[in-house]
Amino acid sequence: MFIKSETKNAYQSLNAKSSWLQHIAEYLLSLPRSVKRAILLSIDFALSLICLFLALSLRYGHIAHDISPMILLAYAALPIIGLYLIGFYKGVARGFLDTVMGSVAQLFFVLIIVYGVIIYLNPLEDIPRSVPIIFLFLFFIWLWNSRLTIRELLTRWRGKSQQRLRNENGYDNVVIYGAGEAGKDLLEGLRNSHKYNVVAYVDDDRQLIGAYLLGKKIYPAHELMSLVEDLDVAQVFLAIPSISRAQKRQIIDKLSGIAIKIKELPSLEEIADEKVTVSSMRKVDILDVLDRQTVEPDEALLRLNIEDKCILVTGAGGSIGSELCRQVIKNQPKCIVLYELSEFALYSIHQELIAKQASNPAYKNIKIIAVIGNVTNESNLLRIFKLYNIQTVYHAAAYKHVPMVEHNPFEGVINNTKGTYHCARAAIKANVETFVLISTDKAVRPTNVMGASKRLAELVCQGLSQTDSQTCISMVRFGNVLGSSGSVVPVFTKQIQKGLPITVTHPDVTRYFMTIPEAANLVIQAGAMASGGEVFVLDMGEPVKIVDLAHRMIHLSGFEIKDAAHPDGDIEVIFTGLRAGEKLYEELIIGEDNVKSTDHPLIMQAMEHSFPLDELESVLFELTEKQKQFDVPWLKQQFKYFVEGYQESSQDDPQESYQKSRQEDSESA
Structure with a gap:
């Protein structure tokens, strides 16, 4: 019992001493810099005197006591003055570095010479020539070790303070x-x-x-x-x-x-x-959790249709369009025209490119033009193509959100299909050299209007490529891009940040993924490989189950999955059911045997059926009239005829339901 009490008292005494020392340290650190500098300078001067006295004693072999105190003060003050002049005392003790002592060593070497001259000119004083060397050596050791000790003590004290703050704040x-x-x-x-x-x-x-x-x-x-x-x-x-x-x-x-x-x-x-x-x-990077390897781009292919040419990008403010603009400007075009319907999106990418141009002298001669326009306006497109002598067009403008287009089918087809038709035809009339359509894996055996409209757009381009024109028309088809508007990754990220459940449509839904920059790079390279009419397919790697992606993102964010097996978890995954027109699995080619490789390891060419242009044009001409009647059954009948593998969504379309209810009300009246 006595031993325990004694140990407890010793522990309390140690804590009290530690607290007392900590208060002293806090007080000293709170002093003004000038005061702390004066304290260090005074201590160094006192130690300079001690080191000088020790040097004399070591030289004589006994305690020296017959030298004038004024001489000792003068000799001891000289290195302090030198240290002050080289800025030694302007440094922060806690930030002391060993390299600082290099300057001190150089100063002391000069002082040895100065002391030698003083001793030579003043032979009456009985100070041997070896004393300055011993003195400065001892003083150098003091300076180095004292600063290292101060730094270590401050580091430990601050470490304890930070540990205390960590314990308090988490x-x-x-x-x-x-x-x-x-x-x-x-x-x-x-x-x-x-x-x-x-x-x-x-x-x-x-x-x-x-x-x-x-x-x-x-x-x-x-x-x-x-x-x-x-x-x-x-x-x-x-x-x-x-x-x-x-x-x-x-x-x-x-x-x-x-x-x-x-x-x-x-x-x-x-x-x-x-x-x-x-x-x-x-x-x-979320790409690191996906089983996907990238390939360095072929610089020759990137430059072929861009370098020193006039380029136009439709949908320039979108996810793919804006990245295409960034890749285009890197490859030194003569001119880049940004064609976009959204004023805000156009302003954003235009300002970004202007900022790049201002910061990089290599871009200073590139013309950057922003044009507000709709891709369905063929006359305006033709005017722009001729005005700026456009040589390469990347057609990225499209409505791509599946449920949105499913609920607005005619607007989707007019923009995606008819817009592509007018844009490509304007390019042919203006003798544009290269026209590249950005397509999607949703165009393969689609179950939604968006995918069907993009497949029709591909068919339109295939039909136009068979006409007698100088324009090389090609299509590039790929899957989801990480970080694009509507992509699951930013949606999941926001849900995790807010602590909300992650919403996944179906436990078996899978998708292909690649990054936006990689997709844009491959689009440019594929377009440069075209001779006319090709449907290029990008190798998207292995498909990823969306639920697995959600689980991995939850873990990477430091949270536990909440489910039946882990009821105390942090974030739950909720299945909401497939949306209108959504498929469980996306495909990149219509037939397994209808694909061949190209010179690029990540770019394949799909060999797919096409239709005569006049058949497609007759549907496009009739489209405007059918839109006025909102004849969705007619539209989907065209999909079934032209789009191989098209299957109408089993879910009721809200607009169709609305039309049916209006018709029933009219009949009952």
Whole structure:
């Protein structure tokens, strides 16, 4: 009992002493900089005198006491004056670096010469020539060790303060994956953070296992899962800027079953260009959780239809259209015309390109023209094509939201199909060299109006390509792009951020994915490979189940899935049922045997049936009249005739229901 009491008293005494020292440290740190500088300067002067006295005593072998105090003060003051003049006392003690002592060493070398001259000119004073060397050596050791001690004490004190703040405000335990230079720099950058507490390193290099880096132990990569559980880790930071996507996916797959946030350092290129610092962390690219590998673009194909040419992009303010504009301007066109119906979208991409032009001298001679216009206005398109001598057209303008077009079928077909017809015909009349239609995988055996309208647009282009014209017309078909308007990724991200349930239409629904920049790159390359009439299909990799994507995004955001097996989870996945016209699976080609490879590994060519142009034109001419009558059954009958594999949606269309109810009311009246 007595021992316990004594231990308790000793512990309380130690805590009291620690608290007392902490109060002193806080008081000293709160003093004005001039006062703190004066204190350090005074202490250094006192130690300079002591070092000089020790140097004399070491030289004589006994305590020197017969030298004038004024001489001692003058000799001791000289290095302090020199340190002040070189700015040694302007630095911050807590930010002291070993490199600062290089300047001090140079100063002391000069002082040795100065002392030698003084001793030579004043032989009456009994100070040997070796004393200045011993004196400055001792004083140098004092300066270096005193600053290192101050820095270490401040670091520890601030570390305890930050730990206290973390405990009060909450923080995340973090494991850094990668014990190289980037990992070391990252820990240095996170030391002042109140949000993160680095608890360990993980690395694949066996030679590093068990070692310590900046006080943190390095563990083998295969122990990552157990570390996350044992050390209550909330986040993993990938500190390997040169890591490949395949390696990154392997790491992510290791952690796929637990709720943990994964962030990564920027690429080496971004760090080298000083766009970001090594301590800048960002969320893992969603592409890293998809089983998809990218291929470097063929620069020759990218430049072929763009460099030193006049380019027009329809739908320039949309997701694909705006990225096409960004890719086009990189390849040095003579002129780029942005054709867009939405004023705000047009203004946004126009201002972005103008800003790029202002910041990059290579773009200064490129004309950037913004035109508000509708793709169904053929006369306006023809005027623009001729006015700016357009040589290449990328036709990205389209209504693409499946439920929206399903509820507005005529508007969708007029914009997507008839708009393509007028745009391509204007290009032919203006002798445009290349016309590329941006199509979609939803055009293959569609169950919705949007997909059917895009397949009709492809058929129109195929028909026009068979006419006697100088314009090379081709089509590029691909699936969903990550980050586009209406894409599931931004929708899921918002739902997760707000803590709402993630809504998925069906547990078996699958989709193909690629990034917007990659899609735009491949569109440009495919268009450059065309000779006329081709339907190019982009290799989208393996299809992804949307529910699996939702689960992975929940885990990567650090949350648990809430379901029957985990009722205490954070975020639930709710199945809402397929929307009007939505398919479970999307396809890229109509027939498995109707495809052949091209010179590009990610671009294939589909060999598909086409119709004579006059048959298609007769439907397009009749379309306006049928729109006035809102004759949706007629429209869908055309789909069944022209669009192979078209299946009408089993869900009732609201507009059709409205029309039927109006007709029934009229008959009953």
